[in-house]
Amino acid sequence: MAQDVSPLKSTPLTAAHRALGAAMGPFAGYDMPIHYADGVLKEALWTRQSCGLFDVSHMGTALVMVGKASGDDQADHRAVSAMIEPLICGDIAALKPGKLRYSLLLNDGGGIDDDLIVGRVPNSPGVLYVVVNAGNKDADFARIGEAVAAKGGQIQPFQDWALLALQGPKAVQVLSGIVPGVEHLGFMETGRFTTDEGILIISRCGYTGEDGFEILAWPTLAKPLWDRLLANDLVKPIGLGARDALRLEAGLPLHGHDIDGDISPVEADLAFALSPRRRKAGDFPGAAVILNQLDQGPPRIRVGLRVDGAPAREGAVILGPDGSNIGVVSSGAYSPTLRRPIAMGLVPPHFAEPETQLGVIVRERVQTALVTTLPFVPHTYVRKPIA
């Protein structure tokens, strides 16, 4: 019996990836470049040494806005913040114009339904910029849409727009040559910029631990911008394989793997995302569970592991010092920068001290896994001093 398989979706740059000879593969329903001719290791190293260009258009981007601007910018911002805050644990009301915040969409059990970026768009009263994971975007936008509509607001996904990530120490030099002014953005800041190609929304953030930018572009601007960036010798195209290695090196969780609806922010070692005002008010989903874990300690916690031997991949059993089964690897791969396997997993807190020697089972063999502080590779974010 024939199976009805939906065709993979394309981004505005799919043809460009194929033309570059990328090895393509499915990801979150999209036909994406896994790597180009250089391969995963060289692409990851290039990103950390120079800068890499990623097509991340599969991710979910949207604006959340009040139904009608009132003329009082602060009132509009408070209103739109009040629409989204009940779903997440961050203080959005306190965001200054142009600032981004990493936050978590929570469920009533205290678990993480997605991680996301929420930003206050400058010069746009009552408008928030939201970026969610590709695999959850339909569910996330439906849930956010329902919540904001109930309070008179609306969500406008950037349907078919392109999102490009330019990451690495040379990113600011490269991008400011094309878009003067981006160098004034600090880490977790966003702005609207006009170029020869048109208007771009540019945020200084990313998923690699390096300095870099994410650039939201109208569909017809995507290819000209992609070409202009690649014309610079400092830039190479980078696929999802290297992207995953880089974010793992940076200690960043991937939803559906290191975090999910059954893992709390405390267990995930993401308690920093619980803003102090929200924590005090306990006004987020799953607050009872989460606040109790903050008080008593969580039953398990995410740790980094330096693995000896073959890579320990997702699902590999983690053993305690006495050889008993204490957890499971949630993400694991070979680190291009450290030239050894690394992994993340959840273990009971009394095994989570750095330097604790644990084990992982790989192909029926026990290999040493040393608990390590995250990130594995230091972040190099460029934070601007508070003006």
Added chain:
Amino acid sequence: MHFTKDHEWVELNGDIATVGISAYAAEQLGDVVFVELPAVGKTLAAGESLAVVESVKAASDVYSPIAGTVTEVNTVTVEEPDQINARPETTGWLAKLKVADPAAVEALMDRDAYEAFLGKL
């Protein structure tokens, strides 16, 4: 040099066969990061797992093209797994076996037949 449908190559010198993975296999695997080689003295049947070659993507079994006993392994690939990507059909060899039946090698695809086989994949 002869090839199997699983993309292993074997080169016979007297009754010693050198085995590795083909350039096609190395390209398909991507960057090799870890190699598991057999113990010297291990006896294998044709088609039995000889080694494991692990790339950034996944681990792959390498099957022995012929029956034989391992006489030598290429420890260079353990220290420098990228040799398998750089020179898969020369310095990236994996193991040498003393073969029971040298004629079994002749029964495998020669390079022309292997290239034709690849063309149909």
